[in-house]
Structures are given as C-alpha cells and as structure tokens.
Amino acid sequence: MTPEKKNQRRLRNLALLPLLLLLVGGTFAFQAFNQRAINDRLRENTPGGRVHDYYNRDTENKDVFVENYGNVPLMARIRLSEFMEKRSAGDTDFTPIVGGTIRDQVNTWTVMRPSETNLNTRVGDSAAFNTYSNLTFGWTRSGQDAPWFMPTFNRDNQDLMTASAGHARDWVTSTATDGVTDGATHPGDGTDAYWSSGDSFDNSGPVWPGEEVSHDAAQNLQQERAPMTMSQWAALPNNLKVGNFWVIDHQTGWAYWANQLQAGETTSYLLDAAQMTAAADNIPGEYYYGIHVDGQLISPDRINDFLAADPDYTHHDDLSDFLTAVQNGSIDNNWGNPGPDDNVQPDQINFSIMAPGTIFTMAGEQYRYLENQGGGNHLIIRNDTINSSSFLNQDAVLNTWYDGLDITVRNMVRPVADSFETGQVSQQELSWEPIFWRPSNLHDFPEVIADETSVNQSGTPRAFSLSLADVTRLSGIGRAFPNHEQRLSGNGNAWWLRTPAGIVEGAERAWRVTRDYDDGNLGQLRSGHAISSWLHIRPALIINQPL
Numbered sequence: 001m002t003p004e005k006k007n008q009r010r011l012r013n014l015a016l017l018p019l020l021l022l023l024v025g026g027t028f029a030f031q032a033f034n035q036r037a038i039n040d041r042l043r044e045n046t047p048g049g050r051v052h053d054y055y056n057r058d059t060e061n062k063d064v065f066v067e068n069y070g071n072v073p074l075m076a077r078i079r080l081s082e083f084m085e086k087r088s089a090g091d092t093d094f095t096p097i098v099g100g101t102i103r104d105q106v107n108t109w110t111v112m113r114p115s116e117t118n119l120n121t122r123v124g125d126s127a128a129f130n131t132y133s134n135l136t137f138g139w140t141r142s143g144q145d146a147p148w149f150m151p152t153f154n155r156d157n158q159d160l161m162t163a164s165a166g167h168a169r170d171w172v173t174s175t176a177t178d179g180v181t182d183g184a185t186h187p188g189d190g191t192d193a194y195w196s197s198g199d200s201f202d203n204s205g206p207v208w209p210g211e212e213v214s215h216d217a218a219q220n221l222q223q224e225r226a227p228m229t230m231s232q233w234a235a236l237p238n239n240l241k242v243g244n245f246w247v248i249d250h251q252t253g254w255a256y257w258a259n260q261l262q263a264g265e266t267t268s269y270l271l272d273a274a275q276m277t278a279a280a281d282n283i284p285g286e287y288y289y290g291i292h293v294d295g296q297l298i299s300p301d302r303i304n305d306f307l308a309a310d311p312d313y314t315h316h317d318d319l320s321d322f323l324t325a326v327q328n329g330s331i332d333n334n335w336g337n338p339g340p341d342d343n344v345q346p347d348q349i350n351f352s353i354m355a356p357g358t359i360f361t362m363a364g365e366q367y368r369y370l371e372n373q374g375g376g377n378h379l380i381i382r383n384d385t386i387n388s389s390s391f392l393n394q395d396a397v398l399n400t401w402y403d404g405l406d407i408t409v410r411n412m413v414r415p416v417a418d419s420f421e422t423g424q425v426s427q428q429e430l431s432w433e434p435i436f437w438r439p440s441n442l443h444d445f446p447e448v449i450a451d452e453t454s455v456n457q458s459g460t461p462r463a464f465s466l467s468l469a470d471v472t473r474l475s476g477i478g479r480a481f482p483n484h485e486q487r488l489s490g491n492g493n494a495w496w497l498r499t500p501a502g503i504v505e506g507a508e509r510a511w512r513v514t515r516d517y518d519d520g521n522l523g524q525l526r527s528g529h530a531i532s533s534w535l536h537i538r539p540a541l542i543i544n545q546p547l
Contacts, residue, residue, distance in 0.1 A: 048157040049074050049261070051295030052149060055168035055274075056190035057179075063139075063147075063192075064271040064293055065220060066261065067163070069155055072299065073260040075326055077306060078270055079253045079294045081109035082129050083177075086287040094288065097128045103177045106292050111253040111313070116231045119248065126253075132280040133289060137227040138246070139220075139269035145434040146222040148195040149266060150187055153203045153210030161209060162295065166190015171292075173209075179288055185209050192273075222434065223268035224477050227255065230316040238331040239355035240478045246270050247322065252313040260300055260326060300327045340366070346408055351378045351545045356480040359383055359490075363406035366490065370480040370540070376547045377414055377455055381466065383490035385536030391496055391510040391529075394465050397537045402463040412543040413461040416453055422467060423447025426501040426509070427527040436514075436524035437484065438472050448499060455542055463539040468499035468511050470540075471525065484523030487513050495538040501527035 048070030054063040066076040083101055085094040094103070101108045110128070112135070115121040119137050122130050139147060152163045164170040165188035174183025186208055187201050188194045199217040206212045227246035241258070245268070248255040257267050274291055298305050303323040307315065325331040338344045340359035349360060351369070358369040370379040382401075389397045402410070425448050430439035442449045451467040466474075471487070474480040481487045489495055494515040501509040507530040516522035529535060 047072050047074060047297075047299055048155055049076065049297040050152040050154065050163050051078065051293060052152070052163045052165075052186070052266075053168040053170075053293050054149075054165045054186075054188055054190045054194070056166045058167075059191050060273055060275045061190060061192040062168075062271055062274040062291070063149075063190075063269050065149070065267045065269050066257065066295060066297065067149070067152055067266040068261045068263055069152055070157065071263045073262050074297050075300055075303065075306070075323070076257040076261055076267065076295070076297050077254045078296075079255065080112040080135075080271070081106065081253075081292040081294070082112055082126070082133070082290070083109040083292070084129060084132060084287060084289045086283050086285060088285040091285065094286075097132070098125050103288060103290075104175070106171070106175075106177075109290075109292050112291075113253045113313075114229060114248060114250050116229055116250050119227060119229065123250075132277055132287075134273075134275045134277060135271060136273040136275070137271060139223055139272050140226070143433075146220045146268065147193060148197060148199070148217045148219050150195050150199070150201055151215045151218050151266075152186065153206065153208055153213065153215065154185070155211060159209075161185055162293070165194075177288075177290060179290075218266065220266050221268050224482075227270065230318055230322065233258070233322065234318045237478070239357070241322075241331050242325050242329060243477060243482065244268060249316045249319055251316050252310050254306075256306075256322065256326070258322070258326060260329065303327050346412055346543075346545070349545075351543070352376075352547070354378075356474070356478065357482060357486060363409050365405070365409070368480065368490075370474055373454060373542065375455075376544050377542055378545065379453065379540065379542050381540040382538055385489045385491060385493040385495050385538045387537060388534040389496070389537050390534055391500070391531035394496055394498065394537055398463040398465065398539050401537075401539050409541075409543070410461070412545065413463075414455045414542040414544050415457060415459040415461045416464055416542060417456045417459045420451055420453075420464075420467065420498060421447060422451045422499050424500040424502045425468070425527075426504050427525070428504070436521070436526060438475050439468075439525070442469065442472060451499065453540070453542065463541055465496055465498040465537065466540050468497055468525065471497060471513065481523075487523035488515065489536065489538055492516060493536040495536045497525075500531070504528070507531075 050067045050069060052065050052067060068074050083103060085096040085103060087094040098110045101110060110125045113124050113126045115123050154161055161172045162170045163186040164184050165186040167190055169183025170185045173185055174181055195217040200214055202214040204212045221244045223245060224243045225245045229248055229250045233247045243259055245258050246255050247258050255270050261267060280287060306323055307320060337349055341361055343361045343364060346362055354369040356371055360367055366383040367380045368383050370381055373379055386401055387397050423445055425445045431441045433440045449469050452469045492515055495513050497511040499511045501511055509527055509529060510531050511527045512529055512535055514521060514524045514526050
C-alpha cells in the first residue's frame with residue numbers, strides 16, 4: 001500500500017471514531033439491505049486432440065502417442081497397419097509378403113494384431129511380419145521420468161492432420177509411399193529423446209502448420225503399466241482396470257487408452273520403436289516396409305462410436321465393459337455398498353470389499369478408504385480437510401473433531417500410539433520418483449520410514465494425521481492415492497502430515513501435501529512450510545469391523 005493510501009485510510013478511521021463513541025452504551029438499530037454477489041462463468045467447451053508420430057528411419061525410433069490440447073476430456077484409440085514387399089536382385093517387380101496388399105493403397109495394409117497373451121507376437125496375416133520387424137510397445141527407462149514432447153501448434157479440431165516429425169509423413173499432406181518423400185508437419189528429427197525439459201520452439205512464420213506461437217516442451221504421462229491385450233486387462237483386479245496405460249483389442253488391433261485423457265494431458269507411448277530384424281537386413285535385394293497409424297478420438301459420451309461394428313473383425317467381448325469403465329472412471333469394486341454421497345450408518349457398509357481410494361459417507365462425514373490392515377481393521381481418512389491450524393496445534397484440532405463424531409463411529413475406532421516417534425527429514429535430503437511424488441531413499445532415514453500408523457493396544461482410540469511414511473506407502477497404482485490429483489482433499493486444500501522436516505533456512509519446517517498451485521504442482525509431498533504457518537488438517541482413523 002502506498003503512503004498516500006495509508007494516510008487516507010488513517011484519516012477515514014479517525015473520522016469514524018466519534019460516531020463509534022456515540023454508539024457505545026446506547027441502543028443501535030441495524031439494517032443491511034441488498035448485500036449481493038454474483039459468481040458466474042462463460043466457458044466454451046472445446047475438444048481437441050492430436051496424434052503424434054515421431055519417426056527416424058536411420059535410428060528406427062518411432063514414438064506414437066496422443067495429446068489432448070483442448071479443455072474437455074477425450075477417449076482415444078489407435079490402430080497400426082503394416083506393409084512390406086521385397087524384390088530380389090535382378091527382378092523387376094516387388095512381391096508383398098501378405099498377398100493382396102498394395103503399397104500405395106493403405107486400406108489394404110495388414111492390421112497389426114497381436115497374440116492374446118503376447119503383444120510381441122503377431123497372429124493371422126499379421127504373423128508374416130514377425131520375421132522381419134520387431135515392434136517395441138510402451139516406454140520404460142530405468143530411473144527416468146516420462147519422456148518430453150513438443151505440443152502441437154495445430155489446434156484446429158476440424159483438421160485431421162497428425163503431428164508427424166522426422167521421417168514420419170502425415171497422410172493429409174503426403175500420401176507418398178516411396179520411403180523418401182517428406183511429409184512432416186511438426187518439429188524434431190524423430191530420434192529418441194529429441195525433446196527435453198526446458199526446450200522450446202518458436203513457430204513464427206509459421207514454420208509448421210498451426211498457430212504462430214512459441215511452445216515449451218511438455219511431458220507425457222508416466223506409463224503406469226506396460227501395454228497389454230484385452231484378455232490380460234480382463235484378468236486385472238477391478239481397482240486396477242482404469243489408469244494410464246494402453247490396452248489392445250487383439251481381435252481388431254485397436255489400442256485403447258485405459259483412462260479419460262484430461263485437458264492438457266498426453267498419453268504415454270503406444271509404440272517406442274520399429275526395428276528391422278537380421279532377416280530383413282539379409283534379404284538379397286530390396287525391401288520396403290511401412291507402418292500406417294490410424295488415430296480416433298471421441299468425447300466420453302460417445303463410446304458407442306467405438307463399439308460400432310468393424311467390417312473386418314469382431315470386437316472383444318470385454319470391450320463394452322472396458323469402455324464403460326473408462327467412461328465412468330472405474331469398474332465398481334464396491335458392489336453392495338452405498339454410493340459416495342449416501343449418508344449411512346457404519347453397519348450398512350462392508351469395508352472388507354472396499355477398494356483403496358473408495359469414497360463413502362458415514363454418519364454425516366465423508367471419508368476416503370485407504371487400506372485394509374487385516375484383522376478387521378481399516379485405515380480411513382476424512383475426504384475434506386477441517387480447520388486451519390499450525391503444525392504444532394494439530395492434536396488439539398484432531399481431538400476436537402474426534403469428540404464431535406457420532407458415537408457409533410467412535411465405538412469402532414481402534415487405539416493408536418499416544419505419541420508418534422516420527423524422526424525428521426527434509427525434501428532436499430530425499431531422492432524422488434518422480435519429483436515430489438514418492439521418495440526412493442526413505443529407508444536411509446530409519447525412524448521416518450518406521451513411522452507407519454497401526455493399531456497400538458497401549459494407546460488411545462483417536463484421530464491422527466498421516467505420516468510421510470504412511471502417504472508414501474499409500475501412493476501408487478492400485479493404492480489409495482494412485483496419482484497426484486487423488487492425494488488432494490475433497491475440498492482441494494493442502495494438508496499437514498505429522499512428520500517434521502527440521503530446521504531449513506533458519507526456520508523449523510514440516511511436511512504437507514500441496515494444493516493446486518498456479519504451476520499445477522498439486523498433490524506433491526513438500527517440506528517447505530514453517531511449523532508456525534497455517535494449513536488444513538485431514539483426520540485419519542483406524543476403525544474395526546468384525547470379520
């Protein structure tokens with residue numbers, strides 16, 4: 001505030017003082033007319049997605065994935081088709097390895113269909129390519145975070161052009177099949193790891209199709225599990241069937257992203273390389289090999305478009321269940337229990353069948369189910385946070401909340417230690433996989449990693465804050481916090497853990513789960529808040545339901 005405004009404020013307060021003095025001790029009639037507020041929003045929902053194909057024939061790198069550049073969720077599928085023909089030395093004509101296929105008629109190319117149990121083995125007509133080409137599905141690099149890419153500059157959602165880089169050729173711009181003609185629509189040379197953190201590209205000109213803007217490199221989603229066939233997907237536990245990974249219907253060849261692709265997200269790789277075998281290299285003459293990438297994107301309310309009859313193949317029997325699961329965000333692993341907003345008493349809930357992460361409402365409070373600890377004991381946490389508090393005042397806030405719980409709930413609560421031996425560690429002392437998600441070296445701090453909450457018969461039934469070790473254990477695929485967003489409280493607030501971080505930069509600090517800041521770093525584990533700061537509290541309980 002400027003000095004001038006400070007003086008104005010001081011003068012205004014002085015002018016009001018006599019009036020306030022006159023009211024003291026007297027009667028005061030009060031009226032407040034027309035206190036009003038408006039909260040509104042004008043938003044246009046704009047779907048938009050782009051298939052990316054980065055290919056380099058010299059290195060045989062081929063990266064295929066889908067970007068959602070719009071502001072609404074999408075569902076995505078991709079189908080690969082292959083073609084190969086060879087010509088012996090001295091021959092005039094090429095001979096395709098699959099009869100009836102023609103190089104310059106892509107619709108005749110052979111759909112890549114894998115074995116029901118092994119993506120790396122093609123079946124049917126597609127089996128002819130096993131001898132000559134190896135496809136690498138998914139993306140994994142030991143100890144590395146997800147790869148980086150350059151977001152599309154082409155944000156015309158009516159344009160069917162792909163973002164093709166290097167030696168990849170977009171079909172709209174070039175239908176040539178000579179192995180030489182250029183048809184790229186996107187920057188990059190198609191080699192592995194061409195883009196990295198901090199890279200940018202200025203498309204002024206434009207250099208490539210699309211907007212004349214500068215983009216920074218962005219990161220693909222981390223692959224949660226390797227691509228699999230639909231039969232392998234059907235065998236997964238229900239709570240693992242939706243996530244960031246690819247599922248290939250081995251009967252039709254369509255590969256489906258097993259999650260809604262949210263605004264601004266980009267899938268992990270369906271394909272990471274297409275490498276020719278020694279058999280191809282030893283062909284006495286010439287050969288031509290090509291892969292055609294067909295991508296289709298829909299809004300989640302249009303799953304019937306993906307269920308429409310295929311003229312050449314039959315969809316897998318589980319495709320409908322798969323698409324419904326992606327559309328709904330889960331397969332119901334909680335059958336027989338009330339819905340998340342149904343306010344019921346504890347005896348109306350069967351905790352033994354709950355999947356980690358299930359939301360439920362019990363005796364007026366909404367919770368997230370965390371884990372089954374065995375013996376009828378279940379770890380749960382309030383879905384929303386409660387009062388703001390300093391780190392040091394957590395127990396007082398937790399005790400007040402606990403005392404206000406319905407007696408039927410308090411009768412279920414198991415005792416935990418009256419005080420926790422937490423140890424301490426700062427975020428700077430830890431290694432991360434990926435950054436601020438889970439520490440990979442927590443075992444180097446024995447007291448911290450040992451502070452996991454369990455029943456302690458010598459303690460007291462009460463509410464508590466989770467520890468750093470608790471949240472680390474509960475984070476990951478198939479667990480209570482499968483991703484950063486699911487770590488957030490229901491009301492989107494940051495919340496204290498009970499683990500201190502020690503003195504950093506002159507202040508005593510403690511661990512928290514972050515809210516959604518402007519930089520999008522939501523649901524992270526951070527230790528930068530001073531213990532005197534005020535954050536929210538998220539009470540946890542261990543309850544018992546007899547087996």
